[in-house]
Amino acid sequence: MNYRLLSTLLGATLLSAGLTACSSPGDQSDGTVDGKKTVLDVWLMRDSVSAAFQKEFEAGFEKAHPGIDLKIQIQEWDGIGEKVTAALASNDAPDVIEVGNTQVAQYAQSGGLTDFTSRVAELGGSNWLKGLAEPGVYDGKQYGIPYYAANRVVVYRTDLFGKAGVDAGEIKTRDQWIAATKKLNKGGGQGIYLPGQNWYALSGFIWDEGGDLAVKAGGKWQGALDSPEALRAMDFYGRLQALGKGPKDSDEAEPPQAEVMAKGQVAQIISTPGGANVVVQSNPDLRGKLGFFPIPGKTAQAPGAVFTGGSDLVVPAVAAHQEQAFTFIKELTGDAWQKKLAAAMSYVPNKKTLAGAVSADPGTAAMAVGAANGHATPNTPQWAAVEAKNPVKEYMTAVLTGGNEEEAAAKASKTITTTLNSGS
Incomplete structure (x- = not known):
């Protein structure tokens, strides 16, 4: 589903929160090989993050994980379905892709996504919003990791x-x-x-x-x-x-x-x-x-x-850096960065337990109340x-x-x- 308009309407404010690293330098997932950093390619969608948030997240992530060189590319919603499908079928796919929450089944059906079922608990999945988590499941396996939500x-x-x-x-x-x-x-x-x-x-x-x-x-x-x-x-x-x-x-x-x-x-x-x-x-x-x-x-x-609109994060099965991709997802969907994303973009965080992060914004606070009873198609x-x-x-x-x-x-x-x- 195309959420460009939904995202645009929600608006954005400048990021003011400071950095809180979730991992420490030297983490085994940092990926330095023979003294060279692992280049992690990530596709995020237009209006998913502000320029200020992206800059601060990239700096914070690379400081916490010095073995990873994070490269975020902003993609347009128009035509993204065909582009993702082609990437999943190639040998040169990005390591992480943001997709609309209701698009996950479409991509998982081809067998082109990494299964994260065994790592749901590590990501705090018991508190995920239902309207983001359920569409991320296909044939009983969790392929999409909840990123952010928006609703009416x-x-x-x-x-x-x-x-x-x-x-x-x-x-x-x-x-x-x-x-x-x-x-x-x-x-x-x-x-x-x-x-x-x-x-x-x-x-x-x-x-x-x-x-x-x-x-x-x-x-x-x-x-x-x-x-x-x-x-x-x-x-x-x-x-x-x-x-x-x-x-x-x-x-x-x-x-x-x-x-x-x-x-x-x-x-x-x-x-x-x-x-x-x-x-x-x-x-x-x-x-x-x-x-x-x-x-x-x-x-x-x-x-x-x-109806819960929003995005999930997925990893192509052919992605070259699976563990580093998981590290990225764990950071961006973790509590610290979810709170900052909510403040920066007026989105609902991916967990019910984080609703208080948007209490100062009347519109987003009303969204968060409804999101607790969110569903997907x-x-x-x-x-x-x-x-x-x-x-x-x-x-x-x-x-x-x-x-x-x-x-x-x-x-x-x-x-x-x-x-x-x-x-x-």
């Missing part, structure tokens, strides 16, 4: 909430969210802008209900939009969507929902926190008037489930083909425009089933 929250107008007498801090459940949005609709306001095809939001509601987009049984995938759980989720989505004036036949990009919020009296959108920056850029008068809260859950005991290389057709969007529009919900769900599920099993 509710971005809201603090002035409109105040005018309506709504306290965002008290919205913990879906029912409370519906009640608050109804209040926000009074006086000519628009309680929420929610387009009809925001399938990421619908996915969260489906997971809250205990369902999924597709399930695997007996070695075969089965689309699950026609399950009772998914139907209940779509019913809630319809109720929420009806409280605004969002189009029923397009997603949040058509028109750009942040621009819609900037122009009128829209009180809420579901977006990454960086969406607030776009709102303010379009309408500077809204600076200081935007806030964030996690998408509410079905009950107050847990935040709403969210069905873990199969064929899911990309489902997104290309996107029967989920077609299903949502059909229901919202008065179509038979069960028939539309069955049709979409059948398409998902056929697509997911086409490569098996």
Whole structure:
């Protein structure tokens, strides 16, 4: 999945934290051979790190591991799939590659990635975010190591909430969210802008209900939009969507929902926190008037489930420096550097135990709460083909425009089933 836009929206701040080395000089993984340093080639993606973070990490890493000469190359998201596939099939692959979390299965299927299953505990895997860790697994083996996460929250107008007498801090459940949005609709306001095809939001509601987009049984995938759980989720989505004036036949990009919020009296959108920056850029008068809260859950005991976007780190099976690559991954995904990355880039760290690292940033803090209940799309290389057709969007529009919900769900599920099993 392409996360360039997601990453860009999240924004960046300058790195201010100091260096904390996780290993000491002379580590056996440093790789000096006959007095020569090991050159470690790493591909990181555009907007994954700031220039300041990259410079400080490279310096700190090489000081801690004097036998390694770290060479980080920044790659563009456009066309990266073909480039990674070619690298994995070559004899000259980089040692470490950053990939979108939902891309891991695609690359692991070919047998081109190193299996880290036996080293998960060493990397603190028991605390990894589920939405990053699970997509990194293929056929029961851990190939992708969680790097950073990002997800959607509710971005809201603090002035409109105040005018309506709504306290965002008290919205913990879906029912409370519906009640608050109804209040926000009074006086000519628009309680929420929610387009009809925001399938990421619908996915969260489906997971809250205990369902999924597709399930695997007996070695075969089965689309699950026609399950009772998914139907209940779509019913809630319809109720929420009806409280605004969002189009029923397009997603949040058509028109750009942040621009819609900037122009009128829209009180809420579901977006990454960086969406607030776009709102303010379009309408500077809204600076200081935007806030964030996690998408509410079905009950107050847990935040709403969210789709976890972000990246994992993988090592090509043909990479020449396997142990040094593991050392790099252990450093960058370790607690010390994860805290610094979160501060520098406004990302959610890869472990649930590190959520406090972003407490000073309201948008990222709201993301971190939701990330604890994060999920990913069905873990199969064929899911990309489902997104290309996107029967989920077609299903949502059909229901919202008065179509038979069960028939539309069955049709979409059948398409998902056929697509997911086409490569098996």
